[in-house]
Every structure is written in structure tokens, then in C-alpha cells.
Amino acid sequence: MSSLPGALFAYPKQAEFGRVLPKNKIYEHSGANTRLKDLFVEQVEQIVWRYKLAPETINLAAKPGVPEIQVFAIQLKTPELHHDVLLCIDGAVQFPIIFEVTQGQGAEAKTQVVAAYKRPTEADAIKWVCSEYFESGWMPATAERVPLPLALDLAGLYEQLLHRLVPIAPRTQEPLCDLIARTEAAMTKAKEVAKTEASLAKEKQFNRKVEINSILRQLKAELEQLSR
Known part of the structure; x- marks a missing residue:
């Protein structure tokens, strides 16, 4: 099982957000325990909210479950990132998130794209659930980015972004939730x-x-x- 190439996308300039997120604000909001706080401190250098993919920034209609898609860049202190850290961030932000995780600096820097399939629960639309996390291989951080896939709305775009990470090919007409x-x-x-x-x-x-x-x-x- 291996993920498709080309998971690093050239996100549109008008969708740039560029806001640094304080780590303590995220784990305080999520009610993180000491172990989780320690993981943030040990493994994460910085979290930047890089892009906001929304109707007003990329001219694609919102859909139930996908009102916006956020792209977060995480600079690591360590070679690996525990998925509990990502789950904590996902728990603090009520939108689907695509993570670009980078280790190393300069010419040695490598980036990996990671995401879970995130959706509101059927019982309570303000509560979200996440699948397992799926990830691309590590690529040079300077690797050429590919254009965003064509989509009719944000839900379609989100589905295509996830397809680049899920290590199994979809069967004919298989819905995303079944593939996941x-x-x-x-x-x-x-x-x-x-x-x-x-x-x-x-x-x-x-x-x-x-x-x-x-x-x-x-x-x-x-x-x-x-x-x-």
C-alpha cells in the first residue's frame, strides 16, 4: 500500500492566511493532558495556519461537512510527529485540515502531507470525528508543487486531496466513507x-x-x- 505522488499542492495566493498558532492555545482549548502537552513541547517547533480554502478565497461552494478546508504547516523539532498531536489540533479546529509537516532546515528540509478524514458526527453536527491519519512519503520541502485538482465544490476538493493520501485505490463508484x-x-x-x-x-x-x-x-x- 503506497500513497499517490503529488500530494504537495500549489495553493492559491488569495487563500493565504499565514497566522502563527500558539501551541499552548491549542492544547488548552482541547483540554490536553500532561503527556500531550509534553509531545507538543518536545516535537513541535511552530504551527502556522498557512491557507484557508473557502468560498470567498477560492470560489468553490461550501458543502455540509466541508464549509472550509484549512492547511496547517507544522515545523518539527524531531524526525517524527505523534498522531495524537494532530488529533489534538483537529479537535481544536472545527474544519477539515490538511497538515504539511516539515523536518529539518534549508536544503535538508523534508515535508510530508498528513490528514484524517474529518466529518461532523451524525448525532451532533458540532462534534467532529476523525479517521486514522493517512500520509504521503517524505519529499524535499522545495519539491515542485502541483496545481489543485479541479472540483465543483469544497467537498469534491477535500475528497480529491484525501485520495492523494489514502494508500488504497478506490473501487469503481466507491464512496469516500467506504474507501476510508x-x-x-x-x-x-x-x-x-x-x-x-x-x-x-x-x-x-x-x-x-x-x-x-x-x-x-x-x-x-x-x-x-x-x-x-
């Missing part, structure tokens, strides 16, 4: 495969090895089915 659910199931199954492979490598008893191998074959077949 299938991808999450495949990610869970891939973890089961890895765990079973580790058990197999450690097992010494022949009979038990045969048994585990049989389970592994079944898991791999299920993963293959989910990934197609």
Missing part, C-alpha cells in the same frame, strides 16, 4: 499480519509453526482482499 473504512480495516489487518509473522519467527515447535503459518496465510488473503 476499507483502508482502516486493511491497516488493522496489516498489523495482525506483522504480529503473526513475528510469532512465526520466534516459534520453535514444528506443529505450532504449521498452525501459525496457516493463520498467516488466511490473514494475508484477507489483507489482499481488502486492498483490491
Whole structure:
């Protein structure tokens, strides 16, 4: 499973927002615990609200669940970013967010695009839920950006931005919510495969090895089915 190339987009100049977001404001708003605050302090250098994709900035109509799309740039202090940090930011901002995460400085800087499928809950439109996070590979921060995909409205644009990150191709006519659910199931199954492979490598008893191998074959077949 690998994400599509070209996840770094050239966002329109008129959508530029460029506001630095204080880290403490975000985790205070989300009621973050000490562990989460520590992750912000240890891993995050700066958060910048880079772009606001809205009807008035890019001339695409709002849709239920996608009134605007925000693009946040996160400069890291460390090589990795815990997804709980992103979940905390998503919890503080009531709009879908595309994150551009950068590690390193200057010519060595690398950027990765990360996002969850974020939508209002059916029970309560002011509460939002997030899927697992999907991410592109790391690219040079200076990599050429591609034009935004064509879309009829913000919901269509959001769907296309997410398709660039989801590591499984959609089936014919498959709605985004079904693709996301299938991808999450495949990610869970891939973890089961890895765990079973580790058990197999450690097992010494022949009979038990045969048994585990049989389970592994079944898991791999299920993963293959989910990934197609």
C-alpha cells in the first residue's frame, strides 16, 4: 500500500492566511493532558495556519461537512510527529485540515502531507470525528508543487486531496466513507499480519509453526482482499 505522488499542492495566493498558532492555545482549548502537552513541547517547533480554502478565497461552494478546508504547516523539532498531536489540533479546529509537516532546515528540509478524514458526527453536527491519519512519503520541502485538482465544490476538493493520501485505490463508484473504512480495516489487518509473522519467527515447535503459518496465510488473503 503506497500513497499517490503529488500530494504537495500549489495553493492559491488569495487563500493565504499565514497566522502563527500558539501551541499552548491549542492544547488548552482541547483540554490536553500532561503527556500531550509534553509531545507538543518536545516535537513541535511552530504551527502556522498557512491557507484557508473557502468560498470567498477560492470560489468553490461550501458543502455540509466541508464549509472550509484549512492547511496547517507544522515545523518539527524531531524526525517524527505523534498522531495524537494532530488529533489534538483537529479537535481544536472545527474544519477539515490538511497538515504539511516539515523536518529539518534549508536544503535538508523534508515535508510530508498528513490528514484524517474529518466529518461532523451524525448525532451532533458540532462534534467532529476523525479517521486514522493517512500520509504521503517524505519529499524535499522545495519539491515542485502541483496545481489543485479541479472540483465543483469544497467537498469534491477535500475528497480529491484525501485520495492523494489514502494508500488504497478506490473501487469503481466507491464512496469516500467506504474507501476510508476499507483502508482502516486493511491497516488493522496489516498489523495482525506483522504480529503473526513475528510469532512465526520466534516459534520453535514444528506443529505450532504449521498452525501459525496457516493463520498467516488466511490473514494475508484477507489483507489482499481488502486492498483490491
